[in-house]
Amino acid sequence: MAHENSGRTRRETLQYGGAVAAGLGLAGCADFVGQSGEGTPTSGGSYSVTLSPMGTVAFDAVPETVFTVFPQYADMAVSLGHGDAVNAVYVPEMSGTTMNHYYRHLDGVSFDWENLHDPLSDGLSRELLFELDSDVHLADPAWASTQQNWDRGDIEEVETQIGPWFGNFYSGTRASPPEGYDDYEYYDLWELFEGVAGVFDAHERYEALEQVHTDLVDTVQRDLPPEDERPTAVRVSIAGDGESFYTYHLNKPGYWLADTRPLGAVDAFAEEDWGSLWGQVDFETMAEADPDAIFHLWGLTPSRSMSEMRATLRDHPVGSDLTAVQNDRVYAQGMRYQGPIMNLFQIEMGAKQLYPEVFGEWPTYEDGDGYPELPEDEQLFDRQRVADIIDGDI
Template identity: 60%
Template sequence: MSGTPAEIPTRREYVKGSGALVGGGLLAGCTSDGSNASAGEFKNGTTADADSYSVTMAPMGTVEFEDVPKSVFTIFPQYADMAVALGHGDAVNSVYVPEMSGKTMNTYYDRLEGVSFEWKGLPDPLKNGLNRELFYKLDSDVHLVDPAYISTQNGWSQSDIEDIQNNIGPWFGNFYSGTHDKPPEGYRDGYRYYGLWEMFEKIAEIFQEQERARALTEIHANVLSTIEENLPPKNERPTAVRVTYNDGSFYTYHLNKPGYWLADTRPLDATDAFAEQDWANLWGTVDFETMLDADPDVILHLWGISPGYHLDEIRKKIESQPAGRQLSAIQNNRFYAAGMRYQGPIMNLFQLEMTAKQLYPEQFGEWPGYVTGESYPEIPADERLFDRRKLADVIGGTF
C-alpha cells in the first residue's frame, strides 16, 4: 500500500494546488508479522556509556542516548514542530513535503519573534516511497518515527527496521496516538496511546529540555483553562464539521474523538454534525445532499492554512452547486480555514486559538479570516488566548 497517510495530500495533488485528499484506507490492512523492535541499550551499534540517559515510550520501550541528538530525522511535521519548540529546530534534517510543512509551520511562527523553521533544502522522506538509502545518507542521531508505522511501508521488513536502529540511530515515535487506530499486529502488545503534550514531554527528554517543555505545557494549560471557563452551555454550541472538499465530495472528520489529530477541536467540544457516524477509516465521504441534510453551522476546512489550498476558490466551487449555496455555513460566512492535524505544540496553541474564535466568536473574539499565503492573522492583544512574547521567549530559552 502507499506510504502516504490519507490525511495528508499527495505530492502530486499538492503541487497541483487542487486541495484534493488521498482516498483509500489509512494504513488499512497494512500489518506486519514481525516482532516489536527494541531499541535496547544501543546507539550506532555500541553499548551506551555511563553518561547516557534513557527515555521510555511505547512501542520502542526504553531507548538509551549517549548525548543530545544533533541530527534528527522526521517525516510528519508534528515532530519538527516539537524540535522547534524545544530550541532544536536546526537539528531536523527531513520532513514531509518541506515547502508545504515548512510554510505551514512558519505561517504560525511569523507571529513569534525570533522563531522560524528553515525548511529549504530538506529532503522529503516520502517523495518516492520511504527509501532506506536516505536513512544511511542522513546518518541521523535519532529517527522521530514510529517503527510500527515503518513496518507498514512497502519493501520494509523487520530486519530492515532493526538494521537502521542498530547501525544508525534509534526509532522514537508513536504514530497511532494520532487516531487511536490499531497498530500493526506485530506491535499491538504493549502499544500505548499518548496525548500530544505527553508525547512532547517525551521528545523534550530526548533533547534534555524538560524545563522548556514544562514552561510550554503551562502555557497550554492556561489556554485550556481559558477555553473551559468560557465555553457556552452545550445547548448553545454550534454544530460543526471538519472537512476537506474535492470534486463534489466532502471528506468529513470527527471533532471530539480521541487522538492528537483532534487536539485542536476536542477541547472546544462543539456539537459534531456527524457524531453518530462510525466511519471505518476514521473519516467519511459525503455528497452535497448529505452535507445539506446535516447542515452544520460551522464548516472547518482542513489544510486551509497550508499553501496549495485556496479557501476562496474552494468556496466558489461549493457555491457553484445548488445544495452548496444552501449550506448555512456558506450563507452565514462560517466556512473557515482550519489548520493541520499533524500538529506539534506551537501549532496546537495557534490552532486552538483559531478554532475557538471560529466556533465561539462571542466568547473568544471574532476570527478575522485567513488570507492564503500570508501569516497567521494579527489578533488584538486582549483577544489572544496566549502571550506571543512569552511563548517566543520560552522557545528561545529566555524564561
C-alpha cells in the same frame, strides 16, 4: 537488503537501550529515566527515555541531526530549541510554510525548510536514511514497518547501524498497530511531546510550554457557552471531484484532534461510524447535517485554496444553501499533523471561529495570508512567553 555501510558499528554517541519488539507496553504516559532538566545530561553523560513502541532508548548526547516524517515532530524540535537539527519533513514547502505562518508571531522563531528532504517523496527510503545518517529518527518503527518494501529486519538495521527510532504514530487516530505490536500504548499530543522533550534532555522547556497549553485550554473551556447553545461544526477537505467531502470527527480520541476536541463544538457527524476518524460524504449528506460552521482542513496551508473552496460551495446548487455558506462561516484550518506550537495557535483559531462573541472575531482569511496578527487583548495565549521558552528563557 545490503548497504555500503552496513558493516559499521553503532554510532558512538547514541545507544539504543531497548528493543523495538512488542511486549514493552507501558502503563500511562512516557517515563523519563535519569532526566536532569534543561539540556544537561545526568552523571556519566547519559539519560534514557521510555515510550511505546520502542521501549527504553538511552542517549549519551543530545541528538544533533534529526530525521522527521510528519511535521508534528519538526514542530516539537523547534519548540525545544532544536529546529535546526531537522533534516527531513513531509512536503517541506507545505509543512514549513504552515509552521512559519505561526512562528512569525514568535520573536526569533522560524523554521528553515527550503533544503530539507521529503522523506515520503518516493516512499520511505532506507537509502535516504543511510545518506542522512541521523542521530535519531522521530518516527514510529511500527508505522515504518508497514511501508512498501520495509519489514522488521529493516527497522532493526536502521536502529543498529544509524540511530534509534522514537515516535508513536497510531496514537494520532487510536488505530490498531500492525501485527506484532500487541502491547502498543496510546498517548495524547502533550504526552508524546513530553517523550520527545526527553530525547533532547529538555524537560524544563516541555513543562513550561505545557503550562501555557493548560492555561489556554482552561481559558477556552471556562468561557464556553452551555452545550445546547454551541454551534454544530464539521471538519472537511474537498475531494478532487468537487462533489464530495472528506470529513473528520471533532471530539474523538487521538492527537490528530488535539485542536478541535478542547473546543467542545457539536460534531454534526458525531453519530457516523466510518471505521476511522474520517469518512467521505456527498453534498446531500452534508446538507442533511447542515452544520453551523465548516472547518476547511489544510485551508491555511499552501496546498489548498480557500477561495477555490468557497467558490466550489457557493457555485454548487446544494452547497450554496448550506447554513455555513450563507452565513459566511467557512473557515480555514491548519494541519492535523500538529506539534505543540501549532496546537496552541490552532486551538486559539478554532475558539475564535466557533465562538466569536466570546473570544473575538476571526479575521477573514484569503489565500497566502498566513495566521493573522490579532490585537494583543484578543490573543488567548502569551506569544512572548512562548518565544522566551523556545529561546531557553524558562
